[in-house]
Amino acid sequence: MRAIIAVPATLALVYRAYSHNSLTPLGIFAAAVTATVHAIHPWNLPFVLLVVFFLAGTRVTKIKADVKAGLTLHSQGSTGGEGPRTHVQVLANSLMSSILTLLHAYQLHVRRDAILSHGEIPQGSFCYKWGGDILVVGIIANYAAVCADTFSSELGILSRTSPRLITSWSLRKVPRGTNGGVTLWGLIAGLLGSMIIVAASLMFLPFCGEDTKGKIGGGEIWNVNQKATLAWGLAIWGALGSLLDSFLGGWFQRSVRDVRSGKIVEGEGGVRVLTVESHSHEHKEGSNTGKESTSQADDGKNPYDPKDKHRASHFGDLKPTRIAESGWDLLDNNDVNFLMAFTMSISAMALAGWYWEVPLDSILKA
Secondary structure, three states: OOOOHHHHHHHHHHHHHHOOOOOHHHHHHHHHHHHHHHHHHHHHHHHHHHHHHHHHHHHHHHHHHHHHHHHOOEEEOOOOOOOOOHHHHHHHHOOOOOOOOHHHHHHHHHHHHHHHHOOOOOHHHEEOOOOOOOHHHHHHHHHHHHHHHHHHHHHOOOOOOOOEOOOOOOOOOOOOOOOOEEEEHHHHHHHHHHHHHHHHHHHHOOOOOOOOOOOOOOOOOHHHHHHHHHHHHHHHHHHHHHHHHHHHHHHHEEEEEOOOOOEEEEHHHHHHOEEOOOOOOOOOOOOOOOHHHHOOOOOOOOOOOOOOOOOOOOOOOOEEEEEEEEEEEEEEEHHHHHHHHHHHHHHHHHHHHHHHOOOHOOOOOO
16 A cells, blocks of 8 residues: 555554544554554555544544443442454454465565566556455455344444343343344344445455456456455455354353343453452452352341341442353453454365365465
């Protein structure tokens, strides 16, 4: 990408993130580095996808933000809603695409050197062909998946119907914001997010044509059906990424519910949320643990008996305030996002290699 375009565009992104409080200071730094990596690529495509994902993601985050803020709680006890994203969240969504972008930029550099060594004009070296350009499929799949997941999370929580836990055999209803909770509207929103990324990809992919056929890096001409197959395949694949994120979150990420409000507690910056068994002084010192600490006091009386007019002022302190709603406490939200993006990118490349009969060990060859 030309520096005359990349530099002001990156500065504009940084200013927007700062002025809209979309990212933390470290998040802005991580985003600037990520944008620089994407701008190194000779094509405009990687940088454009990063911009589209950032703008679309921050836009849907703001949709009915005041309503979403009241649907969950922050781990510090305040109302929920999406706050500024951290550098970890930025990297969880874009690190895989950054790696693939650098690899493909290297591949195009090798092609260009090969063409120049043959004394040919490097016009056809940068068109999008099949074969080694499977790396491009991985880049698009990454952003299609993370954009679908963002749309699904930010818009699905506004659904009028209660989410269903996708990892539950009975698909039981769960509170809004539960990891693994899905709604029909959320799935549709995920497909919309994926289609936005794929539409941008079709606009900026330099498809090979007659003028590049036969040259190094050139390929067969893309017809309408082949472009449609690529577009729908990537759009559906991105939407499946939001489903994979739900499965991973439902299995490996613990959802914590506040028992007093019934709302899900969200960790700042996507980090883990700890369950709180008791706030009582006795519990902290280990003198009253287990289920008995939540059902009766030391004198044998039930501290939650509404008929007891002489209960202590600390009534309810022995009751757990946060309990696990679902999932194992193995990953946090950022881990799940990166694992999902990594899986969808690699598997999309593998599927494309199988469909086009291209061995994956040849992706770095010109």
